[in-house]
Amino acid sequence: MSDIIIDFLMAFLVGGAICAIAQVLINLTKLTAGKILVYFLLAGVLLQAFGVYEYLVNIGGAGATVPISGFGYLLANGAIKGAKEGLFGALTGGISAAAMGISAAIVFGYFFALIFKPKSKKN
DSSP states (O other): OHHHHHHHHHHHHHHHHHHHHHHHHHHHSOOOHHHHHHHHHHHHHHHHHTTHHHHHHHHHTHHHHSSHHHHHHHHHHHHHHHHTTOHHHHHHHHHHHHHHHHHHHHHHHHHHHHHSOOOOOOO
């Protein structure tokens, strides 16, 4: 029982730290949300390229894989594994690794678009 609680706590701490960094960037800089998302995605790729993000995933589990930096980690990890098969594997490995998540996002996005009526945000 205590192992589960520790796993939840570590996921909360790692994921919370990633989100806290994003909130600090939002509050203290003039970066847009889109730029911050791209920077976090690239940070996940770069950290995995140096083997650092794998350490965060081992400690924080879903706390490290759910944020957008986790998607960067997934793409880089797939490309690294695909590179063992050659250049084509390196180019397609990231997309292959993320195919399920991308497919789910498309399918669920489509179904929610059918259910709800999107409206423009009024300023």
